[in-house]
Amino acid sequence: MNESDHNPLSEKSWRKPTPTEAAELQAWLSKHSEAQADWETDLRLTEAINRLPDAPVPSNFTARVLQAIERESAVGSQRRGPFQWWSLRSLLPRTAAVAVVLGASLLAFHEHTVAERRAELAQSVKMVPALSPEVLQNFETIRKMGSATGPDGELIALMQ
Amino acid sequence: MLRVKQGDVAAFTELVEKYKQPIMNLVYRTIHDPTEAEDLAQNVFVQVFKSAPRYKNTAKFSTWLFTIARNLCLNEIRRRSRHPAESLDVPHPEQEDQPLHQFEDKKTFSPPESLLHGELARKIEEAMADLPENQRSAILLCRQEDLSYEEIADILGCSVSATKSLIHRGRETLKEKLKAYLRSGKWEKTE
Numbered sequence: 001m002n003e004s005d006h007n008p009l010s011e012k013s014w015r016k017p018t019p020t021e022a023a024e025l026q027a028w029l030s031k032h033s034e035a036q037a038d039w040e041t042d043l044r045l046t047e048a049i050n051r052l053p054d055a056p057v058p059s060n061f062t063a064r065v066l067q068a069i070e071r072e073s074a075v076g077s078q079r080r081g082p083f084q085w086w087s088l089r090s091l092l093p094r095t096a097a098v099a100v101v102l103g104a105s106l107l108a109f110h111e112h113t114v115a116e117r118r119a120e121l122a123q124s125v126k127m128v129p130a131l132s133p134e135v136l137q138n139f140e141t142i143r144k145m146g147s148a149t150g151p152d153g154e155l156i157a158l159m160q
Numbered sequence: 161m162l163r164v165k166q167g168d169v170a171a172f173t174e175l176v177e178k179y180k181q182p183i184m185n186l187v188y189r190t191i192h193d194p195t196e197a198e199d200l201a202q203n204v205f206v207q208v209f210k211s212a213p214r215y216k217n218t219a220k221f222s223t224w225l226f227t228i229a230r231n232l233c234l235n236e237i238r239r240r241s242r243h244p245a246e247s248l249d250v251p252h253p254e255q256e257d258q259p260l261h262q263f264e265d266k267k268t269f270s271p272p273e274s275l276l277h278g279e280l281a282r283k284i285e286e287a288m289a290d291l292p293e294n295q296r297s298a299i300l301l302c303r304q305e306d307l308s309y310e311e312i313a314d315i316l317g318c319s320v321s322a323t324k325s326l327i328h329r330g331r332e333t334l335k336e337k338l339k340a341y342l343r344s345g346k347w348e349k350t351e
Contacts, residue, residue: 006328014302014327037343044342045335048284050303054181055188058198062176065205066169072206 013042161221164212172212176205179222183229186300190233192289200236204229222304223311230297230315237293280341287337294318295330302327 009028012021029036058064163171183204188197207228215224288296294316301312313323335342 006324010328011324014331015305041335041339041342042331045331045338048280048338048342049299049334052281052284055184055194055197057180057184057201061180061184061198061202062173065176065202065209066173068202068206069209072210 010039010042013039013046015046161212161215162217164209165215172205172209175208175221179225180205182304183225185303186226186229186297187233189285189288189300190230190293190297191236196236200232201229204232207232219314220311222306223314226301226304226307226315234293280338283338283341284334287334290337291330291333295326295333298323298326299330299334 009025012025017025025039029039161171161175164175180201184197184201187201187204188194191197191200204225208225211228215221288299291299298312298316301307301315307315309320309323313320316323316326318326
């Protein structure tokens with residue numbers, strides 16, 4: 001598509017020419033009388049197109065447009081209604097509240113777990129004072145048996 | 161349009177009153193269905209109202225408006241090509257003497273009779289309807305004296321030179337089909 005497929009001057013016939021354009025056109029036509037017939041055909045076509053009757057527009061067209069806009073607005077607000085409280089403005093504080101509750105719960109659980117562990121440790125340490133000196137003495141004997149690398153002459157002598 | 165952006169309904173009503181006729185002319189001659197044309201033309205203005213918050217004053221309002229109108233027309237044409245119309249002669253399954261689809265006989269708007277006067281007007285309507293959509297739209301938009309060729313090109317989504325070529329080729333086709341009437345000047349007679 002390029003401008004060479006038609007005479008640029010013919011464009012003047014597509015619309016009502018301005019007085020300047022009309023004068024230029026007349027001057028050109030006076031020198032090219034052979035183009036007069038084509039030019040008149042072009043002008044007639046333009047006039048025929050411009051004289052095409054308007055499509056009928058209903059008298060309540062504008063009212064129906066406004067009604068359609070109202071209907072769409074009503075449908076849109078109904079869709080948003082039940083879920084309005086999920087909107088971002090109310091969602092953020094709710095999310096923050098949930099986060100606080102969760103954090104407090106986790107902290108409490110952690111404290112409980114630590115407390116239980118401490119209790120267990122305390123319970124195991126409590127058993128130590130129940131051992132008598134005789135047990136400790138024997139324990140020393142038993143400990144020596146465990147660390148011996150060879151026959152313990154001293155022990156054998158005692159047992160004899 | 162800036163007032164419409166601020167929610168001024170009276171300003172919007174003014175725009176509808178000013179442009180409803182040219183929009184209806186374009187829409188009707190693009191989709192050739194009076195009922196659909198009414199609905200579609202109304203939808204053009206509904207879309208304008210809904211899009212008003214996004215409107216920027218960088219382009220002329222009429223350019224923007226006609227672009228919306230043309231796009232909705234193209235959507236309708238594409239929708240029809242995907243879903244061809246059912247035959248109106250299919251009989252009703254329970255009442256065989258009645259058609260399945262019954263439509264109101266709209267005598268107030270029954271093209272071509274109500275729209276056309278004279279043989280030439282009818283021939284022009286037929287010839288325009290036979291043109292490719294882009295040529296027809298280019299010629300119809302060219303009727304709008306307040307639209308420059310640059311603005312028409314924006315609406316059609318092509319260059320100014322391409323727009324002028326569309327108009328030229330469309331007009332050449334119309335001249336060929338209507339030459340008997342145009343050369344003789346008999347178009348001035350009406351029936």
